Structures are given as structure tokens and as C-alpha cells.
Amino acid sequence: MVVSTGQQAATQLTHSLRAKHPKKHNHYGFKDFFHFDAAQGSITDWNQSRNILTSEDFIIGLVEGLEEEVGPASSVIMYTIGEEWGNKDAAFFKEWFEKEYEREVRQTNLMFLLETWWWPFTSQGWGRWEVDLSDRKHGFMFINLFDSAVARTLGDVGKPVCYIYAGLFAGFFSCLVKKPLSCIELQCYSMGETYCKFLIGNKDRIDAAAFWQNEGATANDIQRRMQSGDRLK
DSSP: OEEEEEEEOOGGGOOHHHHHOTTOOOOOSHHHHEEEETTTTEEEETTSEEEEEOOHHHHHHHHHHHHHHHGGGHHHHHHHHHHHHHHHHHHHHHHHHHHHHSSOGGGSOHHHHHHHHHHHHHHHTSOEEEEEOTTGGGTEEEEEEESOHHHHHHOOOSSOOOHHHHHHHHHHHHHHHTSOOEEEEEEOGGGTOSSEEEEEEOHHHHHHHHHHHHTTOOHHHHHHHHHTTOOOO
16 A cells, blocks of 8 residues: 655655656656655655555454554544544645646535545545536535455455554545535445545534434435434424
């Protein structure tokens, strides 16, 4: 798995293909997107962000270390880490997107914008996604995540584990729409499901979803209740 530092690399580590073709947009191949410099011991992506390689042991160590130190609060910490990551990445994404495509984020087709944002995560091994925008006019949306790095690593443990993804989505989309949003994982590969499913919305909606989930509702149950306008009383 590859992890971006979210910081631009020094000049000597600039992506060599981008230096030759600065206006190239069709860079969505592994060899095009990443520049591996064996002499420098560096990995630079197309957006000139330095990347590092990590193993599944890193994820296991992070999760188990937090659980040992803070117990059940580890899920909150992982969510907070993800949320801060999403906030910072939203600013970094806005910077490189507007520079590369010469248009403002808010003047861009939303699906194109979102796929452009998520592609680096897919290339780094964080998984593929499907974004369902059909309910966004009602104030919420769903994301299906395939091959979650966290869930794949931890295996079938019978509970949601992708808190860092939920925080990441909450942080990024809050910055994108300029209003506070929350996120909850409704189903997880680590629960024996084939993919992970997330709900993004305001705090009241997420609190309602969390309540129904604790009462035993499935992801499909919660989705139907959201779409029918159910709220907590």
C-alpha cells in the first residue's frame, strides 16, 4: 500500500513524466501516476506529493496499538484522524485540481470532480468506490467502498472497522460543501459483507442511522428509512 504525505516533494524529486508533459491529463495508469526514483529512494506521484510504502502490519499496529491504549475510544480517534486527513486533503486537492484543469472546483461536474479526487487513493491501494448521488438533494448520500485496506487487513471480525475512511469522507465532503457533515459505516467487509457502505449527512441523520444500527437494522434497512424520510423522535 502507498500512503501520500500530502506534501509536495522537493524540486529534485519532481515527477519526470509531468516535467515532460505538464498538460497531460491522461495519467491514470500506475506507471504514469507514480515516479519511482531508486537513486533518491523516493516515490513521487503526478501531483508532486511524496509517497511512502507501508505494509498491512502498519494498519494492524495502528489499530491494535490504539485499542490497547484507549480501548473502545480507539474508533473515535481513528475517525478523528480520518477527518483531519480529509480536511487537509481537500485543501491540497483544490490546489492541484485548479492548477491542472484551470477551473475552479465549484464550477466542475461533480462526478468528474469526485472521481478525480479518489483516483490517487485507488492507485495507492485504498480501494475502489461507487458514489450514489441520487439522494443528495435530500441532504445525504451513500458511498460503496470495495477492497478497503483496513477491512481487508483485519479480516472478518464481525464489526465495522473502517472508521478512518468514515472520517476521511466526512472531512473532505464538509470542506467541499462548506458545511459540517458526518459519516457512518453501515456495513463492512469485516462483517462478512462483500463491500463497505457509508452514509454521509448532517449530524442528526448520522445519529439516527447509528441508533437504528445499534438496534439491529441492516444497511438496506437504514437506506430505506432514510429515503422514506424517517427521523428520530
